[in-house]
Amino acid sequence: MIEDKNQQRTSIAQLGEFGLIDHLTKNFDVTQESTLKSIGDDAAVLDFKDKKVVVSTDLLIEGVHFDLAYMPLKHLGYKAVVVNVSDICAMNAKPTQITVSVAVSNRFPLEALEELFAGITHAAKEYKVDVIGGDTTSSQKGLIISITAIGEADENELVYRNGAKQTDLLVVTGDLGAAYMGLQVLEREKQVFQVNPNNQPDLDPYTYLVERQLKPEARKDVRTLLHALDIKPTAMIDISDGLSSEIIHICKQSKVGCNLYEDKLPLDPQFISTCEEFNIDSTTVAINGGEDYELLFTIDINDFDKIKGNPNFSVIGHMAEENEGIHLVTRANTKIALKARGWDALTE
Secondary structure (H helix, E strand, O other), rough: OOOOOOOOOOHHHHHHHHHHHHHOHHHHHHHOOOOEEEEEOOOOOOOOOOOEEEEEEEEEEEOOEEEOOOOOOHHHHHHHHHHHHHHHHHOEEEEEEEEEEEEEEEOHHHHHHHHHHHHHHHHHHHHEEEEEEEEEEEOOOOOEEEEEEEEEEEEOOOOOOOOEEEEOOOEEEOOOOHHHHHHHHHHHHHHHHHHHOOOOOHHHHHHHHHHHHHHHOOOOOOOHHHHOOOOOOOOOOOOOOOHHHHHHHHHHHHHHEEEHHHHHHOOOHHHHHHHHOOOOOHHHHHHHOOOOOOEEEEEEEEHHHHHHHOEEEEEEEEEOOOOOOEEEEEOOOOEEOOOOOOOOOOOO
């Protein structure tokens, strides 16, 4: 958290907008057959032939979605790609291209943007997506990143939020809540650093949690895993705003109820111990934390034997009739109405 005061600083104004674009995009490779024309013209040209195209976009704004006091710019660039690719994965589609737009204030030198774009380049290679365009402009409010992700799928592969049935099982990938607790650790260490800048943070006991916050991964593998198991989800969504919010989205759009079981929630041991250290209820964090970027989906009850015991998936509940409502079933077998207490960008 100690800033290097002697680092090289090259003014972006020296390059100009088009020089900056050429400089930052020179490392992007084209790998997708569907990319006919990427950066360098008035628009990109894509050819998906008989595939269906899916598109999603997200904004990341300094002071709202990230804090550069503890978010390295390279990690930020990587994460900005991941959160958009995750939306494509949540449609059971294959991510293929992204566009990247950045608004930046004059406090950022060229070297800072090089770090940001190094992260974007690394993520583009990791997820095999082509960077095909975008925009750059100035900002008076710090750093703003907007990424649009594009993907493809056969029509019969696509999964929406509105297909869950009353008897379906509710399934989640990975584990829950770690990203939120990683944020709590980083915020605490930031406060300590502000009081005593010579006190370097000890993050070793929290490596998994911090990584889940600073460098999450989209579940690009789930589409392949489910195909190998001969399972097509009936509804699916990614967990960006919190498990409770995402369950409610599926229930409302599918017109069903749900019973979520507390004792079935997949929790990492480091997450549990850190919740105890912070004196925070682990279940509350797991269902409301957000930014896990795991996938939440429903499957037909007849597919249970196919998914049972698979380490990639946890069955955490089942859908019900709409008039039953949406509930958390506690370990004491008490039903509590589930409310959307996850992230909402428009609430204070």
